Amino acid sequence: METILTVQNLTKKFGFLTAVNDLSFTIEKGNVYGILGPNGSGKSTTLGIILNVVNRTSGNFSWFDGNMSTHEALKKVGAIIERPNFYPYMTAIQNLKLVCKIKEVPESKIQEKLELVGLWDRKDSKFRTYSLGMKQRLAIASALLNDPEILILDEPTNGLDPQGIHQIRQIIKKIAGKGTTILLASHLLDEVEKVCSHVVILRKGQKLYSGPVDGMLASHGFFELRTTDLEKLHELLEKNASFGKITRENGTLTAFLKEEMQAEELNKFLYEKGIVLSHLVKRKESLEEQFLTLTKNN
Amino acid sequence: MVRLLQIEFIKLWNNRASKILITSYFVLLTSIALIAAIKFDIGPVKFHLADQGIFNFPYIWHFNTFVTAIFKLFLAIVIVSMMANEYSNKTIKQNLIDGLSKKEFIASKFLTVISFSLVSTVFVFAVSMILGLIYSDYNELSIIFSDLEFVLAFFFKLVGFFSFCLFLGIFVKRSAFALGFLILWVILEQIIFGVLGWKFTTWEVAQSIKNFFPLESMQNLIKEPFTRLSAVQNIGQQIGENMDFDYQVYWYEFLVVIFWTVLFVYLSYALLKKRDL
Numbered sequence: 338m339e340t341i342l343t344v345q346n347l348t349k350k351f352g353f354l355t356a357v358n359d360l361s362f363t364i365e366k367g368n369v370y371g372i373l374g375p376n377g378s379g380k381s382t383t384l385g386i387i388l389n390v391v392n393r394t395s396g397n398f399s400w401f402d403g404n405m406s407t408h409e410a411l412k413k414v415g416a417i418i419e420r421p422n423f424y425p426y427m428t429a430i431q432n433l434k435l436v437c438k439i440k441e442v443p444e445s446k447i448q449e450k451l452e453l454v455g456l457w458d459r460k461d462s463k464f465r466t467y468s469l470g471m472k473q474r475l476a477i478a479s480a481l482l483n484d485p486e487i488l489i490l491d492e493p494t495n496g497l498d499p500q501g502i503h504q505i506r507q508i509i510k511k512i513a514g515k516g517t518t519i520l521l522a523s524h525l526l527d528e529v530e531k532v533c534s535h536v537v538i539l540r541k542g543q544k545l546y547s548g549p550v551d552g553m554l555a556s557h558g559f560f561e562l563r564t565t566d567l568e569k570l571h572e573l574l575e576k577n578a579s580f581g582k583i584t585r586e587n588g589t590l591t592a593f594l595k596e597e598m599q600a601e602e603l604n605k606f607l608y609e610k611g612i613v614l615s616h617l618v619k620r621k622e623s624l625e626e627q628f629l630t631l632t633k634n635n
Numbered sequence: 636m637v638r639l640l641q642i643e644f645i646k647l648w649n650n651r652a653s654k655i656l657i658t659s660y661f662v663l664l665t666s667i668a669l670i671a672a673i674k675f676d677i678g679p680v681k682f683h684l685a686d687q688g689i690f691n692f693p694y695i696w697h698f699n700t701f702v703t704a705i706f707k708l709f710l711a712i713v714i715v716s717m718m719a720n721e722y723s724n725k726t727i728k729q730n731l732i733d734g735l736s737k738k739e740f741i742a743s744k745f746l747t748v749i750s751f752s753l754v755s756t757v758f759v760f761a762v763s764m765i766l767g768l769i770y771s772d773y774n775e776l777s778i779i780f781s782d783l784e785f786v787l788a789f790f791f792k793l794v795g796f797f798s799f800c801l802f803l804g805i806f807v808k809r810s811a812f813a814l815g816f817l818i819l820w821v822i823l824e825q826i827i828f829g830v831l832g833w834k835f836t837t838w839e840v841a842q843s844i845k846n847f848f849p850l851e852s853m854q855n856l857i858k859e860p861f862t863r864l865s866a867v868q869n870i871g872q873q874i875g876e877n878m879d880f881d882y883q884v885y886w887y888e889f890l891v892v893i894f895w896t897v898l899f900v901y902l903s904y905a906l907l908k909k910r911d912l
Binding site for chain 1: 734
């Protein structure tokens, strides 16, 4: 598989504070990556370093095959970090023309990209007249001008209203659907869960996990069960070696698996023991639950 | 190089304030020709400034380059704000992310400075040439093209001054404060000169030290031309004042200005490189 970005032992110190601590990961072509972490966990700093705006303290990173200077490589990258930054006194078209000059790409793509983000009819309005959602969409259009190998988004829905958030997510999904590699930094877990196939989880500048979303926890999932005689069910499951922790909440019993077990198997077993279930769901932990478990344990 | 200039041109020319300032600057440069129109005709007193010899070759090179250099403040505002605005709009960050290297960023700004200075120099050269051809008492080619070092000095003076503005823009990051700092610096050079002459050395030594200060060295490149005028000389002789000043531009004065220019551009780059944005 083609590697797009390799980060090795990256460290950034701001005085006494270590914002990024010995971080290593790689980004492969074609996947959608999420960088997860609470506020202040070093997500933006990491992106700042690989994007040439923050100086690293130690460690290395290399773009593509590593034979290219960072600023040359960045011409093949599309990135938006934090708030959209454009010249307020220039129109959307003028701003994008400038970006074309910097990235050394022809101006012919401007219309296509502005249409993609739905700003073509506002193309001649000055940037300062835009709403935050429009600014953010213009930033996406600008990042896509060079048809980048990888699109980097840092908190793209931050501060937007529900409609704006929805629009941005639709655009991201559209782009991901075209096979563009995406690196999405966010603290909003459902956002990452919806679009990402791989995650890098950071806490206090340290990597807790990096890999596919499914492999985050060595977990077999859990059952949510409901029946008339909860006491008997509870007793029965506690005696069964396949189950670990069992909790009861609002008339629902949650039983965590210690080994693999199919829902049919459990249903059959309980029926034979004389318990008829009114509710049976087998679930894996949501990203949020997994994330909380991971950040708590370490 | 053309690409870097184009980038900067897009940024400047779409900004209404910059556009107005740049236009008025060049209009003012041309307006020096209006001095020719200064004419008093009050009964027996007839005074026509153009007849006083200020447009005589080669003196006109000295006079015009000195006077027009005052207008450089207009461009100073443009240059300080074109740098400081990149910080306040955070567009410098976006430029770097989009793939401009820090070196290219400084280069595009410095190339703009060079272009401004070059265009100004050509402008002043052309205006002076035309005025001279109209009003000068001497029109021999050898006289017309003597003392052209003032035109060269004008170019280096502007480049040096604008580089200083560029550096202030990066260093201070806010245009208003950077311009304040510029004024502060002018005063500071005078204070250091005063303290040196008053407490530490003789006034002569203090004066020669002062000529190495950044702004003073640029100022010193083209010395004031007024006492060179024959009319002023005559008055000076009548009141018994010795007006035998040295107006020459010396090669080492160029070196001092070039030294500051290189230093300011390098410091701007070093600062940008070191800073986290």
